[in-house]
Structures are given as C-alpha cells and as structure tokens.
Amino acid sequence: MRQLLLASIGLALFMTACSGGSTKSSSETSQKKENMFTGAKGEVKIMSLDPGHFHAALVLKTMYDQVNPVVHVYAPDGPDVEDQLARIESYNTRAEDPTSWDLKVYKGADYLEKMLSEKPGNVMNTAGNNAKKTEYILKTVEAGINVLADKPMVIKPEDFPKLEKAFQVADEKGLLLYDIMTERHEITTMLQRELSQLPEVFGKLQTGTEEEPAITKESVHHFFKYVSGKPLTRPAWFFDTEQQGEGIVDVNTHLVDLIQWEAFPEVILSKDDVEIMSAKRWTTDLTPEMFTKVTHLESYPDFLQKDIENNVLKVYSNGEINYTLKGIHAKASVIWNFEAPEGAGDTHYSIMRGTLCNLIIQQGEAEGYKPRLYIEFTGDDLKAFAGNLNNGVQGLAEKYPGIELEKLGDTKWALNIPDKYKVGHEAHFGQVTEKYLQYLVDGKLPEWEVPNMIVKYYTTTEGLKKALEE
Structure with a gap:
C-alpha cells in the first residue's frame, strides 16, 4: 500500500512538472x-x-x-x-x-x-x-x-x-x-519615430532636462467641433472631471503612450522607470452660452454646480506632466479651448531632441493647421549629415513611397508626405480595430504592450496626484 501511495504521489508530481507547474x-x-x-x-x-x-x-x-x-x-x-x-x-x-x-x-x-x-x-x-x-x-x-x-x-x-x-x-x-491608441497611426508621428531609429540621422535621444525635455508632446483640443461632418453635441457629464476625468489623465494618455512608443520602441517598461518631476492643472472657462452651444442644454445640471463660479463653468481639462522615463526627461501636456479658429482643428506639437538633429512636428497657422515634420540639424558635420539624411529618407521611401525631403535652409528640412497617408483621425479607429482583430487571431498582444499600458496609466494617474499636491 505504501508503495502504491508513493507511486501515486510521484505520478502527480510528474504531471505537474510536465504542465510547467500550472495550477489552472x-x-x-x-x-x-x-x-x-x-x-x-x-x-x-x-x-x-x-x-x-x-x-x-x-x-x-x-x-x-x-x-x-x-x-x-x-x-x-x-x-x-x-x-x-x-x-x-x-x-x-x-x-x-x-x-x-x-x-x-x-x-x-x-x-x-x-x-x-x-x-x-x-x-x-x-x-x-x-x-x-x-x-x-x-x-x-x-x-x-x-x-x-x-x-x-x-x-x-x-x-x-x-x-x-x-x-x-x-x-x-x-x-x-x-x-485604442489612434495616434500611433498618424503619419507624421510614424515618420518621426522611423527617423529617430536611424542613428546616422538622429544620433541618439538626448537625456534632456526638466526645462528642456528630450521629448515633448503637446496636444490642443476643442470642446466644439465637427465629427463625421456634423457639429458634435457633448453630453453634460463630459464637463464633469469626476465622470470624464481631468485632461491630465484623459487626452494625456495618448501623449504618454507616444513618448513610450517613440523613445523606447518595443522595450518592456516598468513603473520603476518613471519618476514624476512636476505636474500642473488649470481650467478652461465656459460661459453659459458656450455650454448651451456644445450641449444644447439651457442650464447647468446639478452635478456641475460644484465647478461654477460667477455663472462660469470651470473645467480642469488642461494638464502637464514633467517626468523622466528610464532617465530621459519628457513632458506631456494637453490644452482644451472652446472652439478652433476657422479652418483649424485639434493640433499636435512634438519634438524629439537627438544628438545630431531635432525632429519636430508642428501644426500651426504656418502649416495650414496640418501636421508637418521638420528636421533641424544640431550636430557638427553638416555635409555628412545631409548625405545621411538623404540616404535615410530614400530608404524610408521604400516603405512609404512618395515621401521626399524639401530643403528649407542651411540646417532645416521638411519631409513632404503624400496625401494618401493622411487618412485623418476618424479613420485611425478602423486601423486600430484591424490591428486588434489580428491580435485576436495571434492569440496575444506584443510582449511589451501590456506592461507598457500599465506604465502609461501609472504615469498619468501619478501625474494627477502630483498636480493636486502642487
């Protein structure tokens, strides 16, 4: 009997070992x-x-x-x-x-x-x-x-x-x-990331400082806008940060994601890699007329009374986080205005500072409010850099046919991008969904995605905690 018991225990241990110790x-x-x-x-x-x-x-x-x-x-x-x-x-x-x-x-x-x-x-x-x-x-x-x-x-x-x-x-x-990280599919951001991965063009990402971060992302949004060709009606709860979230934890999600995705592509990050240096938050103020225009409501609901001063709704939709990620200084900031200037929309600004050049996305009036990618030389050997940049863009053109350099000055270039790549924000949702559908078939996400999502939301929530302290 004792031999039979030992044999049963041995068989159980063997089966556990064969299953990798799984207890599922x-x-x-x-x-x-x-x-x-x-x-x-x-x-x-x-x-x-x-x-x-x-x-x-x-x-x-x-x-x-x-x-x-x-x-x-x-x-x-x-x-x-x-x-x-x-x-x-x-x-x-x-x-x-x-x-x-x-x-x-x-x-x-x-x-x-x-x-x-x-x-x-x-x-x-x-x-x-x-x-x-x-x-x-x-x-x-x-x-x-x-x-x-x-x-x-x-x-x-x-x-x-x-x-x-x-x-x-x-x-x-x-x-x-x-x-749903739509901004990874925006073409100027994609090409900013691609260029930053060419050492002969970008060098390596600088460490930066809190005053001059190595990588900065700034996003400007608008409460009143058009979606699918129609004026967007916002629900009243959108203006309650208890329900929508403050800007520092809402739109900033995209910016923190892009910082991780560009500065450390496919690197598995951890919460220990993040140190919040400083953070701040401030309000966008809406008059009753503005609130009615975007919600179609004639008065503020009761749950917003806590945020009203002198009949003006004060929404903490703006925020900024200064932090380090693996020792690299980064800044993510979001700004909400009520309505964009005519012909404009939501805008994005970004800079990556390398040891050989800066890669800058601007989307202001000079760009017709359309994002444009610039390359600014900051190194020592301009002739060698210009040759490497041309070669680098020619190489990228095999993946993105039609892109080409435009020289704007002795040390500055723009990357001209065909319209076929500028599909627009709404189309990016379909692109993300297609990628997710493929992940379902694969049965898994890329190895770095889950840990980096955790780090991303750790950064935004810790940023909010810091801003509330300051």
Missing part, C-alpha cells in the same frame, strides 16, 4: 479555448457597453470581414445611447460605402449585469463616461470577455490597482485587453 483549473483552460480566433468571417461578435462618446461609433464607421454585422448594445436609456445609435444609422445609410450593422439594443438600468449574463458577444467595446470604465473593464474580463476600450482606462489614482488587476485576470484567462 479545467474551466480556465476551456475559457482560453473558447476565446481563440482563426480570422474566420463574422467570428468576432462585438458588444458595445454604455456608448456615450462618439469614439464608440467610430469603431463601427467601417465594416470588417472578421466582425459579425450583429452588434449588441447595452446602455442606460437616455440621449447618450440615442446619439450613438443615430450616428451608426448615418453610417448605414450614407451614399458612399454604407455600413450594414444590425444593432440589437438593450436599454435599462441593469445594462451591465444584462450584458454579463447574456454574453452574446466575445469582444466588449466601451467608450463613454469614464467614471465606471475601470469597473466595466474588470467585470468584463472576469466574465471571460475580451475588451477593446477607448482611452482612458482609468481616471482616478485610487482605481489604478483595479486596472492592474484587470490585466492580471485577462492574462490568467487568455483574454486580450487593449486600449
């Missing part, structure tokens, strides 16, 4: 199998949860072979979901290349519980009121559903551990949790 249950294993994708037509079934931001509709502005045309929408009843349904209907009925989404809509106070119990889909998309977004994400992955989320995934420092847990659960269940 059979239900967890079957869960992973259930979420495997092959790229087959219509296999991805999207559930749109509480779609209160137009980004939710932009994911569906185009059709995808891999995505089932039946989309299940779960939301509280109200104008937010009605606006989204109307926007998708406009895509379905447009004259050129109409979509054919078949929306199955559930409206009720128990929308989250209803989605989690019915589970008619295998990918949840959420873009809207950010107050509950981290909870949405965690509960969805706990239910065994993949998530494609609009930014930001978290707006409060105290909720950051909940987001970390969501990534842990997703990993344990073999699910893909991913945020």
Whole structure:
C-alpha cells in the first residue's frame, strides 16, 4: 500500500512538472479555448457597453470581414445611447460605402449585469463616461470577455490597482485587453519615430532636462467641433472631471503612450522607470452660452454646480506632466479651448531632441493647421549629415513611397508626405480595430504592450496626484 501511495504521489508530481507547474483549473483552460480566433468571417461578435462618446461609433464607421454585422448594445436609456445609435444609422445609410450593422439594443438600468449574463458577444467595446470604465473593464474580463476600450482606462489614482488587476485576470484567462491608441497611426508621428531609429540621422535621444525635455508632446483640443461632418453635441457629464476625468489623465494618455512608443520602441517598461518631476492643472472657462452651444442644454445640471463660479463653468481639462522615463526627461501636456479658429482643428506639437538633429512636428497657422515634420540639424558635420539624411529618407521611401525631403535652409528640412497617408483621425479607429482583430487571431498582444499600458496609466494617474499636491 505504501508503495502504491508513493507511486501515486510521484505520478502527480510528474504531471505537474510536465504542465510547467500550472495550477489552472479545467474551466480556465476551456475559457482560453473558447476565446481563440482563426480570422474566420463574422467570428468576432462585438458588444458595445454604455456608448456615450462618439469614439464608440467610430469603431463601427467601417465594416470588417472578421466582425459579425450583429452588434449588441447595452446602455442606460437616455440621449447618450440615442446619439450613438443615430450616428451608426448615418453610417448605414450614407451614399458612399454604407455600413450594414444590425444593432440589437438593450436599454435599462441593469445594462451591465444584462450584458454579463447574456454574453452574446466575445469582444466588449466601451467608450463613454469614464467614471465606471475601470469597473466595466474588470467585470468584463472576469466574465471571460475580451475588451477593446477607448482611452482612458482609468481616471482616478485610487482605481489604478483595479486596472492592474484587470490585466492580471485577462492574462490568467487568455483574454486580450487593449486600449485604442489612434495616434500611433498618424503619419507624421510614424515618420518621426522611423527617423529617430536611424542613428546616422538622429544620433541618439538626448537625456534632456526638466526645462528642456528630450521629448515633448503637446496636444490642443476643442470642446466644439465637427465629427463625421456634423457639429458634435457633448453630453453634460463630459464637463464633469469626476465622470470624464481631468485632461491630465484623459487626452494625456495618448501623449504618454507616444513618448513610450517613440523613445523606447518595443522595450518592456516598468513603473520603476518613471519618476514624476512636476505636474500642473488649470481650467478652461465656459460661459453659459458656450455650454448651451456644445450641449444644447439651457442650464447647468446639478452635478456641475460644484465647478461654477460667477455663472462660469470651470473645467480642469488642461494638464502637464514633467517626468523622466528610464532617465530621459519628457513632458506631456494637453490644452482644451472652446472652439478652433476657422479652418483649424485639434493640433499636435512634438519634438524629439537627438544628438545630431531635432525632429519636430508642428501644426500651426504656418502649416495650414496640418501636421508637418521638420528636421533641424544640431550636430557638427553638416555635409555628412545631409548625405545621411538623404540616404535615410530614400530608404524610408521604400516603405512609404512618395515621401521626399524639401530643403528649407542651411540646417532645416521638411519631409513632404503624400496625401494618401493622411487618412485623418476618424479613420485611425478602423486601423486600430484591424490591428486588434489580428491580435485576436495571434492569440496575444506584443510582449511589451501590456506592461507598457500599465506604465502609461501609472504615469498619468501619478501625474494627477502630483498636480493636486502642487
């Protein structure tokens, strides 16, 4: 009997060793199998949860072979979901290349519980009121559903551990949790990154200082704007930082992401790589007339009364973070104005300071409010640099046919980019979705994506904490 017992123990230890010491249950294993994708037509079934931001509709502005045309929408009843349904209907009925989404809509106070119990889909998309977004994400992955989320995934420092847990659960269940980083698909940013990876052109990224960071990203946005050719109506909660989040944790998500993506491409980062040096926040002030123009509401709702002084709504939509990432000084700042000058829109400014040149994206009046990439020589041997720059751009032209240098002065060039690459912000949502669909087929994200998403949201939430202290 003792020999039989020892043999049984030995067999159990052998089986554990063969499985790599895994203690995952059979239900967890079957869960992973259930979420495997092959790229087959219509296999991805999207559930749109509480779609209160137009980004939710932009994911569906185009059709995808891999995505089932039946989309299940779960939301509280109200104008937010009605606006989204109307926007998708406009895509379905447009004259050129109409979509054919078949929306199955559930409206009720128990929308989250209803989605989690019915589970008619295998990918949840959420873009809207950010107050509950981290909870949405965690509960969805706990239910065994993949998530494609609009930014930001978290707006409060105290909720950051909940987001970390969501990534842990997703990993344990073999699910893909991913945020929509559209700006990685903007062509001047893509080429800024490409040029920075050519040592003979860029040298290496400087260390920089807090006063003159090695890499700076600044984004200017506008509350009143046009989307898909129509004036955008913002919900009133968009102006409540308890629900939308302050600018320092909202739009800054994109800027911090780009800093990581450009300065340390495909490098796995950790929270220990980040040190917040300073941060600040300030308000954009809206008059009652401005508020009415963008929301179509005649008065401020009760939840905004806390932010009103002398009948003016003060929104902490602006913020700046100065920090180091692996010892490199960086700055990310976001500014919100009410409305852009005529002919203008949201703008982006960026500089990467190398030991041989600076790579600068500007989008001001001189550029016709269209982003343009400049190269400014800062080294010692101009002749050698000019030759290397020409060779470098010729090499990149094999990947991006049609790009070419324009000499603007002795030490300054512009990179001219064909219009075919300038697809616009709205099209980037389709590009991100296509990439996510491929990740589903691959069964995994790139190795660096999840740790770097965690670092990104650590940076923004710690930045907010610092700004609140100062």
